[in-house]
Amino acid sequence: MQTIQVEVHYDFICPWCWIGQRNLAAALAESGANAAVSIRYVPFELNPAMPVEGMDRRSYRTRKFGSWARSQGLDAQVTAAGLAAGAQFNYDKVLRTPNTRLAHRLMQFAQARNQPRQAAALYQAIYAAYFSEGRDIGSLDTLVDIAAEHAFDAGETRTYLRSASGARQIEAARDEADRRGIHSVPTIAIAGEVISGAQPPAVFAHALRAATQRSAA
Template sequence: MQTIQVEVNYDFICPWCWIGQRNFAAALAESGVAGSVTVRYMPYELNLSMPLEGMDRREYRTQKFGSWARSQSMDAQVAAAGLGAGALINYNIVSRTPNTRLAHGLMQFAQEHNEPRMTGALYQAIYAAYFSEGRDIGSMDILVSIASARGFDKDAVRAYLTSRSGEHKIDAARQRADNLGVRAVPTTVIDGEIISGAQPIATFTQALRSASLRSVT
């Protein structure tokens, strides 16, 4: 059986990306083809103009949606959807909206070191740090701590993030996504099939099994 290539276009600021990740992970386990799947995480920055230090979340969301009350209503809906997927979203303790470029850089580092299981665990951990624990994932110190807790060498991580040597890959991934017609995240590409949004487990399962059948014909 040939390897099934999966690309996940994401941004850590997007709760639906985390929900989609949880559904995809469940589908991967359910499909029976996990051993034949290679996942590549493709950064897609949603807030290109976000200051490097991030913004106060209440201020940012009020500006974006017109009122804090509207933002809170939307947050409640997302948190409910997250619970259904096993993603605990605690917006009441999230005080800042971060710039996610460094977090994307950390994922580039992980993928360059070719540790798929560690990389997948790190991807999940960054979402949990932000949405469940309210940590500022725009902070280098916090990202180094998250990576270290998942088995990565903290000095190597810090050196990589400080050098910003992976930024050209972040830009190239965005350009590739634009060329593919990606306009929102999450967008998951399974063996060439584009799946937009945080789809149910069954949708991902079907796509994985279909890709598996194609790989043996």
């Protein structure tokens, strides 16, 4: 059986991307396709013009949605959806909206090590650090700490993030997404079948089973 290629187009600032990740993980377990799947995390910056230091979240969201009350209403919807998916959102702890470029570069660093389970654990951990714990995932020190918590060498990680490595690939990924007509995240491609949005686990499981059948044939 050939390996099923899965591409996850994401941004760490997107709560639905975390929910989508949890639903995909549930689908992998349900379908039994885990061992035959190779997942690649593809960066998609939603706020490429965000200042490097990020912004006060309340100010940013008020400007984006017209009022803080509107933002809180959207946060409540996400929190409810997250509970069903096993993702805990503690928006009272989230004080800043970060620039996610460094976090994307950290994922590139992780994936280059060819340790998929370690990379997958780090991917989940970055979301949890931001949405559950309120940590600043735009901070180099924070990202190095998260990486070290998941068995990456802190010194090597810091050196990589202080360099320019990975930046060009992030920009190239966005250009490729535009070429393929991917304009929002999460977008998950399972053996070429493109699924937009944080769909329920059943949707991902169906696509995984179909891909498994095609691969076996």
